[in-house]
Amino acid sequence: MEEEEGAEAGPLAVVMDVLPPRMTPKEEGSLPYLRIKDQTPTILTKAIDALHRHKSEFFEKHGEVGTEAEKKAISLLSKLRNELQTDKPFLPLTDNCLDADIWNKYLEYHHTLLNENNKKISWFQSPWLYVECYMYRRIHEALVLSSPISYFDVFKESKERNFFESQEAIKTLCSYLQDLKKRIENLDEKQLKDEFLKLFQIVLWGNKCDLALSPNQSIPQTSSPLAVLEDLKPYILVNNLDYLWSLLISRKKMRQETFSITRVDFIMDNAGFELVTDLVMADFLLASKLATEIHFHGKSIPWFVSDTNKNDIYWLIEQLKAANTKCMSECGINWEYYLKHSWIYQDHMFWTLPHEYCTMSQVATDLYAELEKSNLILFKGDLNYRKLVGDRKWDFTVPFHQALNGFHPAPLCSIRTLKTEVQVGLAPGQGEEITDTDPQWMTTGKYGIFQFDGAL
Numbered sequence: 226m227e228e229e230e231g232a233e234a235g236p237l238a239v240v241m242d243v244l245p246p247r248m249t250p251k252e253e254g255s256l257p258y259l260r261i262k263d264q265t266p267t268i269l270t271k272a273i274d275a276l277h278r279h280k281s282e283f284f285e286k287h288g289e290v291g292t293e294a295e296k297k298a299i300s301l302l303s304k305l306r307n308e309l310q311t312d313k314p315f316l317p318l319t320d321n322c323l324d325a326d327i328w329n330k331y332l333e334y335h336h337t338l339l340n341e342n343n344k345k346i347s348w349f350q351s352p353w354l355y356v357e358c359y360m361y362r363r364i365h366e367a368l369v370l371s372s373p374i375s376y377f378d379v380f381k382e383s384k385e386r387n388f389f390e391s392q393e394a395i396k397t398l399c400s401y402l403q404d405l406k407k408r409i410e411n412l413d414e415k416q417l418k419d420e421f422l423k424l425f426q427i428v429l430w431g432n433k434c435d436l437a438l439s440p441n442q443s444i445p446q447t448s449s450p451l452a453v454l455e456d457l458k459p460y461i462l463v464n465n466l467d468y469l470w471s472l473l474i475s476r477k478k479m480r481q482e483t484f485s486i487t488r489v490d491f492i493m494d495n496a497g498f499e500l501v502t503d504l505v506m507a508d509f510l511l512a513s514k515l516a517t518e519i520h521f522h523g524k525s526i527p528w529f530v531s532d533t534n535k536n537d538i539y540w541l542i543e544q545l546k547a548a549n550t551k552c553m554s555e556c557g558i559n560w561e562y563y564l565k566h567s568w569i570y571q572d573h574m575f576w577t578l579p580h581e582y583c584t585m586s587q588v589a590t591d592l593y594a595e596l597e598k599s600n601l602i603l604f605k606g607d608l609n610y611r612k613l614v615g616d617r618k619w620d621f622t623v624p625f626h627q628a629l630n631g632f633h634p635a636p637l638c639s640i641r642t643l644k645t646e647v648q649v650g651l652a653p654g655q656g657e658e659i660t661d662t663d664p665q666w667m668t669t670g671k672y673g674i675f676q677f678d679g680a681l
């Protein structure tokens with residue numbers, strides 16, 4: 226067990242004095258160790274390749290200065306890869322971005338936690354969550370320091386490839402949504418609930434599509450995403466969708482008398498196919514009047530290879546509008562309109578800090594206050610789950626509410642396929658039973674959860 230760090234958690238330390246240790250790549254052969262050793266250098270190499278491939282574009286746009294900037298970004302990224310592979314100490318950030326100070330204070334704070342046996346803050350010695358986040362922030366720094374090509378998103382092409390490779394599945398989804406919206410007014414409550422459950426499962430399995438887990442291969446959705454839902458049901462380990470339904474349907478019924486709005490927030494994850502599933506869900510929630518207000522929270526910098534930022538959304542919408550299939554172009558036109566008039570997109574810097582979410586109320590008071598206005602917050606994906614539960618070695622049966630460690634801005638639900646060895650809220654024996662039949666169950670994205678916390 227690890228002492229809670231008062232400086233980071235502040236008053237939370239009073240709430241809970243001991244927490245399980247954080248995941249770390251220290252131990253050779255462990256999952257964090259292997260991911261940092263094998264996967265992250267590949268991600269950096271691919272980022273360098275992307276810059277190489279755009280060499281002539283930089284020259285055409287900016288002349289010699291563009292070529293020099295490309296060289297500089299490549300040399301900074303190569304240096305970063307070397308620091309990682311030789312387990313060098315973390316360096317403070319040197320760009321002037323608004324969050325640089327917070328990152329540097331976080332580094333100082335980790336220094337204060339060091340003891341005799343734990344000598345440096347470095348790639349293989351520090352908490353895994355911190356190490357991974359730090360790498361993506363350093364990639365961003367390399368670009369920021371390489372003006373005038375600072376705008377360049379080294380992961381853009383792989384995100385776009387995922388979209389193109391998932392065309393068939395996207396077409397099926399768009400067509401399903403358009404048809405559903407035509408008949409939605411005539412559905413009875415049971416039929417509406419069936420559609421709600423179906424679309425949420427599509428949203429869940431869409432999270433298999435991240436690119437950070439397998440940087441060498443994109444995982445497109447080729448088969449029909451609707452046809453496979455029944456077969457995938459046994460792989461949902463925690464299914465609290467009924468709570469979500471009860472919460473939204475009761476608010477809808479009482480809205481006339483009591484509630485004026487029902488606000489749903491999406492803490493988004495990956496672009497490409499997963500993003501389409503989020504937009505389909507948001508469209509459905511409004512069309513069915515289960516929600517009246519949608520907020521999307523994206524990333525403000527390129528993050529964990531496939532995470533969604535503002536450009537990714539607008540790029541996707543342009544692609545859909547230009548598609549020669551009517552259902553896709555209709556979705557593109559509608560979503561563009563909603564984003565101008567009713568859907569709200571926000572990208573707070575907190576989402577790209579290394580902090581676990583139990584510190585949000587202190588580190589990003591404004592964001593916490595914003596989330597408190599929500600009626601339901603959907604946290605998409607594996608990384609969000611890790612941040613929700615602090616990326617700690619919890620026992621499988623610890624209640625989700627407890628692992629959130631004081632983070633309760635509003636009712637929330639994690640929608641995540643399992644890619645790392647962190648899981649709470651299972652029934653006694655459930656985790657051990659799956660380990661017997663499928664030892665890799667926590668890391669392949671084959672299993673998923675809808676895990677809810679909040680009062681109904």
Ligand SMILES: O=P(O)(O)OC[C@H]1O[C@](O)(CO)[C@@H](O)[C@@H]1O
Pocket residue numbers: 260357432435436437438494495529605606607608609611642644645
């Ligand atoms: O896109 P997701 O579902 O958050 O998954 C990203 C996952 O990829 C990894 O970077 C792979 O190690 C995990 O750290 C992270 O949890």
Ligand SMILES: [Mn+2]
Pocket residue numbers: 435437494495529531532606608
């Ligand atoms: Mn992601």
